[in-house]
Amino acid sequence: MKKYILLVLTFMMFACTLGQKDAKQTASIPTRASQSTESSEAKSGSTSAPLALPLGLRRPRGIYAVVRVEQYIKQFQNSNTSKLDSQFDTLYQSLLSNPAIAGLTLQVQWDTLNSNPPTAANAYDWSSIDDAFAQASAWNTQNPTSTGKTIQLIVTAGFSTPQWVLNQIPSCDGLFQSPAHNPPSDCGKASFMGFSEGGGGALPLPWNPLYKSAWQTFLTALAARYEANPVFVSIAVAGPTAASAEMILPNNTNSTNPQTQFGTAIAPNEMWVKLLAFHYSGKTAYQNSDQAFIDEWDAAIDMYGQIFNNVTLVATTGSGLPNLNKTGFTIPSAFSSDCNKPDMDCAAETTILSHFVDPSVGGNNSKATQTSGMEASRANGLNLGVGSVKFLSQRTAELKPSSAQILGGAQFNTSFSIDTAVEGCTTKGGCTNGISPEQAEYNVLQVFFDGTPAAAAFGGTQGMATLNYLQTYSPDIQYATAHINAPMPVVQPNGTNLSVTAQDLLNLASQKILEISEPKQIP
Numbered sequence: 001m002k003k004y005i006l007l008v009l010t011f012m013m014f015a016c017t018l019g020q021k022d023a024k025q026t027a028s029i030p031t032r033a034s035q036s037t038e039s040s041e042a043k044s045g046s047t048s049a050p051l052a053l054p055l056g057l058r059r060p061r062g063i064y065a066v067v068r069v070e071q072y073i074k075q076f077q078n079s080n081t082s083k084l085d086s087q088f089d090t091l092y093q094s095l096l097s098n099p100a101i102a103g104l105t106l107q108v109q110w111d112t113l114n115s116n117p118p119t120a121a122n123a124y125d126w127s128s129i130d131d132a133f134a135q136a137s138a139w140n141t142q143n144p145t146s147t148g149k150t151i152q153l154i155v156t157a158g159f160s161t162p163q164w165v166l167n168q169i170p171s172c173d174g175l176f177q178s179p180a181h182n183p184p185s186d187c188g189k190a191s192f193m194g195f196s197e198g199g200g201g202a203l204p205l206p207w208n209p210l211y212k213s214a215w216q217t218f219l220t221a222l223a224a225r226y227e228a229n230p231v232f233v234s235i236a237v238a239g240p241t242a243a244s245a246e247m248i249l250p251n252n253t254n255s256t257n258p259q260t261q262f263g264t265a266i267a268p269n270e271m272w273v274k275l276l277a278f279h280y281s282g283k284t285a286y287q288n289s290d291q292a293f294i295d296e297w298d299a300a301i302d303m304y305g306q307i308f309n310n311v312t313l314v315a316t317t318g319s320g321l322p323n324l325n326k327t328g329f330t331i332p333s334a335f336s337s338d339c340n341k342p343d344m345d346c347a348a349e350t351t352i353l354s355h356f357v358d359p360s361v362g363g364n365n366s367k368a369t370q371t372s373g374m375e376a377s378r379a380n381g382l383n384l385g386v387g388s389v390k391f392l393s394q395r396t397a398e399l400k401p402s403s404a405q406i407l408g409g410a411q412f413n414t415s416f417s418i419d420t421a422v423e424g425c426t427t428k429g430g431c432t433n434g435i436s437p438e439q440a441e442y443n444v445l446q447v448f449f450d451g452t453p454a455a456a457a458f459g460g461t462q463g464m465a466t467l468n469y470l471q472t473y474s475p476d477i478q479y480a481t482a483h484i485n486a487p488m489p490v491v492q493p494n495g496t497n498l499s500v501t502a503q504d505l506l507n508l509a510s511q512k513i514l515e516i517s518e519p520k521q522i523p
Helices: 002-018 040-044 069-076 081-096 127-143 209-226 267-278 290-307 333-338 344-356 386-396 420-424 437-449 474-482 502-516
Strands: 060-068 101-109 150-156 189-195 199-204 231-234 246-248 310-318 366-374 404-412 470-472 488-493 499-502
Touching: 040 502, 060 069, 060 081, 060 474, 060 502, 069 081, 069 101, 081 101, 081 127, 081 474, 101 127, 101 502, 127 150, 150 209, 189 267, 209 290, 246 344, 267 344, 290 344, 310 344, 310 470, 333 386, 344 366, 366 437, 366 470, 420 437, 437 470, 437 474, 437 488, 437 502, 470 474, 470 502, 474 502, 499 502
Parallel strands: 060 101, 060 470, 101 150, 150 231, 231 310, 246 310, 310 366, 366 404, 404 470
Antiparallel strands: 189 199, 488 499
């Protein structure tokens, strides 16, 4: 089956390349002078007829507000549960009321939701998610003629593993001490410090059976609570991960290098080499290789396909698996264009994707790939960026049944209204004269839509790629709402200035995503 799908993808890649359009255009963006955000069209985020929430396979469509639950818990600074619920309700209501927003993307840690063992009376705390579902359902009830608002879930494991799970897993840190001593044969966690996405600490090893079993039990409880709710449209595959749902683990470039907590210096990649040698002793294919990570990602994808039904499973690339060797890896032929700078990490991630796209994989669900590191300066030349998401979505858009289609999505790397220069400058290292949030937003949207039929709306190169959703952080939605009457000049690729608000840009992006999303008809 894998060989078949790779052949299909290779053929479609060739056909789509021949049909690519190269016309580069600039289109005017509707501003408050020509389009009121209070109009009925703007309230639904689309100029098309309203759609009811789908009853079959559920797919994300439109712009989603990313809510980092733990950051808001700290921000609210209140341990009173009822007060916390009230504050979350207010937050969710404000985000859902924005006319450009299709729903919420909840980014929440496993230890927040499952701080005690399943046998405990207070095993789970679903309140932050329950509040979101309640507010989305309430909005849909109050706006029956508008497109229903939906919810995506990104639940993270790895460094966010509950302490009660970590306490049961012996440490492998003895391997890195001097002199080294063998840890227990069932050791299953290691200490990585200075990780760029989460600080670090004890990381459960992706292959540890106790870790995987506890994660599966939690996901089963999560599915039992929310799977039947029509507001729930997608969940990101996670587990063999560090601090997000991305295919990223501590390595030499994203963590403290060398690691010094063991009394002797050691590089993160060398830690993985020792861990693989210990756990896969005598298995040549697993030495100095990412094969173990490939195995665990494939198993995680299969597990999600068994646990969840009628939603969209999302595989999130990250360009962050350890490069343990400069040779000894193969990039699947259908994904060769995704690795502009071939290395072991890209080979591993594309091998995982070759499993993910197999129509027999994923159960009764739709599937999507996503990049969560989209910036204006990362438009070209990188492995597995938004361009790869578009390419895979385009190559599979015509496959039947619709469950064989791989939808496309992307997430802003950071907030365009807070980390303006980092997110929106078109060159790495910042903008010489500064940049406004509106210009930053426009620049990233140009990257997002480039190569799609809607590219001209943001001065990009028109093509045939399809995309289903875009995730932007909640502070950006709040900024757009607060500055709805404060247009700023935005420089377009042709050199002309356009006076727009952040909300104008969101409104147009929402409309264009709905025009280019797949599949065209919801069964």
